[in-house]
Amino acid sequence: MNFKSIRFKIFSSYAAILIAILWMFSVLVYSNQKKILLDDVDQLLLLKAQDIVDAIAIYQERERDDSPGAGPAAVENQADFAAMTQRWVKEKAEDPKLNDIIVRIYGPNGRILASSVALPAPLALAWNFFNQGQGEKAFFQTVKTHFASGEPEEIRFCFIPISNDSLSSFAVEVGKPLASAEKSLYRLRQTMVFLFPLAVVLSGVAVFFLSGVLLNPLNQVIRTVRQIRAENLALRIRVPDTGDEIRHLAETFNRILEDLEQAFTSQKQLIQDISHELRTPLTILKGEIEVILKKNRPVDEYKAVLQGSLEEVNRIYRMVENLLTLSRFDSHEVSLASRPVALGDLLNEVITDMKTVARQKGMTLRYDSKTAGAVFVTGDEQHLRRAFLNILDNAIKYSPAGQAVDVTLSLTPDGSLVEAAIRDRGEGIAPEHLPYIFNRFYRADPSRGGPGYGLGLSLVKTIIEAHRGTIQLQSLPRQGTTVIVALPIIKKI
Ligand SMILES: Nc1ncnc2c1ncn2[C@@H]1O[C@H](COP(=O)(O)OP(=O)(O)OP(=O)(O)O)[C@@H](O)[C@H]1O
Numbered sequence: 001m002n003f004k005s006i007r008f009k010i011f012s013s014y015a016a017i018l019i020a021i022l023w024m025f026s027v028l029v030y031s032n033q034k035k036i037l038l039d040d041v042d043q044l045l046l047l048k049a050q051d052i053v054d055a056i057a058i059y060q061e062r063e064r065d066d067s068p069g070a071g072p073a074a075v076e077n078q079a080d081f082a083a084m085t086q087r088w089v090k091e092k093a094e095d096p097k098l099n100d101i102i103v104r105i106y107g108p109n110g111r112i113l114a115s116s117v118a119l120p121a122p123l124a125l126a127w128n129f130f131n132q133g134q135g136e137k138a139f140f141q142t143v144k145t146h147f148a149s150g151e152p153e154e155i156r157f158c159f160i161p162i163s164n165d166s167l168s169s170f171a172v173e174v175g176k177p178l179a180s181a182e183k184s185l186y187r188l189r190q191t192m193v194f195l196f197p198l199a200v201v202l203s204g205v206a207v208f209f210l211s212g213v214l215l216n217p218l219n220q221v222i223r224t225v226r227q228i229r230a231e232n233l234a235l236r237i238r239v240p241d242t243g244d245e246i247r248h249l250a251e252t253f254n255r256i257l258e259d260l261e262q263a264f265t266s267q268k269q270l271i272q273d274i275s276h277e278l279r280t281p282l283t284i285l286k287g288e289i290e291v292i293l294k295k296n297r298p299v300d301e302y303k304a305v306l307q308g309s310l311e312e313v314n315r316i317y318r319m320v321e322n323l324l325t326l327s328r329f330d331s332h333e334v335s336l337a338s339r340p341v342a343l344g345d346l347l348n349e350v351i352t353d354m355k356t357v358a359r360q361k362g363m364t365l366r367y368d369s370k371t372a373g374a375v376f377v378t379g380d381e382q383h384l385r386r387a388f389l390n391i392l393d394n395a396i397k398y399s400p401a402g403q404a405v406d407v408t409l410s411l412t413p414d415g416s417l418v419e420a421a422i423r424d425r426g427e428g429i430a431p432e433h434l435p436y437i438f439n440r441f442y443r444a445d446p447s448r449g450g451p452g453y454g455l456g457l458s459l460v461k462t463i464i465e466a467h468r469g470t471i472q473l474q475s476l477p478r479q480g481t482t483v484i485v486a487l488p489i490i491k492k493i
């Protein structure tokens with residue numbers, strides 16, 4: 001058993017709470033029962049004592065009537081109160097009501113006048129009480145004493161002092177051994193001693209098994225999670241039909257697995273793509289260098305091969321650089337400058353830079369920024385320049401010679417965004433390629449447009465989105481492509 005497991009924690013805390021509650025409950029029931037029993041005894045004793053007090057009063061009355069002209073003092077003098085009470089106790093000795101009951105009558109000064117049983121010592125019940133003259137008020141007390149059997153016994157006494165006048169004052173004391181009450185309390189204790197552990201054990205076992213059943217889905221989750229490795233990220237946790245926290249846990253975990261699997265797959269794909277893309281140019285480079293080194297050649301031939309190789313190396317270098325930028329953006333390692341950039345000026349510069357390339361293909365680059373005026377966006381000029389260079393590079397690369405490319409800068413109707421539209425009249429992109437066009441290494445038709453690695457547009461998208469902008473690409477085959485970049489503006493002059 002794992003003492004740190006949730007199951008054990010549930011079990012142990014439940015057992016502790018149950019024991020505490022049962023204990024409290026038992027103590028309450030027991031003390032309540034004890035009080036009820038004692039109240040019963042007290043009530044009986046009071047009745048008996050009152051009976052005897054009344055009987056003595058009647059007796060006194062009769063004695064007085066038998067000797068007319070005599071007052072209470074005379075009764076005491078003439079008939080001797082002690083003898084009278086002894087007679088009375090004797091008379092009452094056979095009374096079945098007195099069964100098991102001790103009756104004692106005290107005379108003035110606490111002298112025992114009559115007693116139904118021989119007790120080893122006077123019980124000295126609240127004698128002070130009597131002496132203090134708080135008469136006619138029943139008083140109860142439990143006293144442990146040696147009874148006839150010799151065993152110490154608990155006896156409950158009711159004591160009623162009657163003070164008529166100093167001479168005829170007396171007290172009645174009625175006692176009853178608490179054995180029978182003690183017996184039923186003992187039986188109650190026994191029942192509790194038996195039921196208490198039984199209740200704890202039975203409910204403890206029930207909770208132990210129940211918690212096992214409830215936690216079983218969680219253990220299944222743990223078992224599945226333990227099997228998950230980088231190689232089998234496709235594994236999913238069975239979602240239990242419980243609708244509880246375990247179900248939420250399983251669902252959350254499956255979502256994480258989904259994300260992880262996707263990340264892993266795209267990572268794998270990326271490595272495959274990089275290897276694939278590098279292999280071809282490196283093979284060519286390797287071949288060319290090997291061939292040229294096979295024999296001595298004129299310097300011009302070396303130069304030509306080196307020139308070709310340098311171009312190839314430059315392309316590879318650009319690709320690696322693009323990849324590096326992308327991965328830095330992915331891992332939020334790029335610290336973008338956050339300065340106002342005059343987008344109109346930036347586009348002008350980009351167009352000027354690309355004009356030479358365009359001219360080589362007999363193409364013209366036209367720029368229209370009249371409606372947008374001088375708009376500023378917040379961002380990193382270098383990165384934005386790189387993005388627009390890539391878009392223009394594509395527009396020139398994928399257009400036939402002699403075509404024009406139009407760059408238009410405008411504001412959206414609500415004036416919050418600036419839109420840069422780069423429109424070419426080139427070969428366009430087939431609709432089936434459009435959804436993937438921003439993916440890394442995706443090229444619609446690698447045979448067209450010359451060299452490239454399919455990284456340009458994904459880099460553009462990453463940069464624009466890092467500037468809280470959007471990029472859209474509308475294209476129709478043989479009609480041309482329009483790339484629309486929208487960026488939030490900060491200032492318009
Ligand atoms: N203006 C365009 N006209 C036609 N096709 C385009 C245009 N722009 C992009 N494409 C298509 O989208 C693909 C992806 O473009 P992207 O710029 O990402 O890569 P690339 O130009 O092939 O290579 P790289 O930019 O890495 O040198 C291109 O291969 C091309 O098929």
Ligand SMILES: [Mg+2]
Pocket residue numbers: 390393394452455456457
């Ligand atoms: Mg490109």
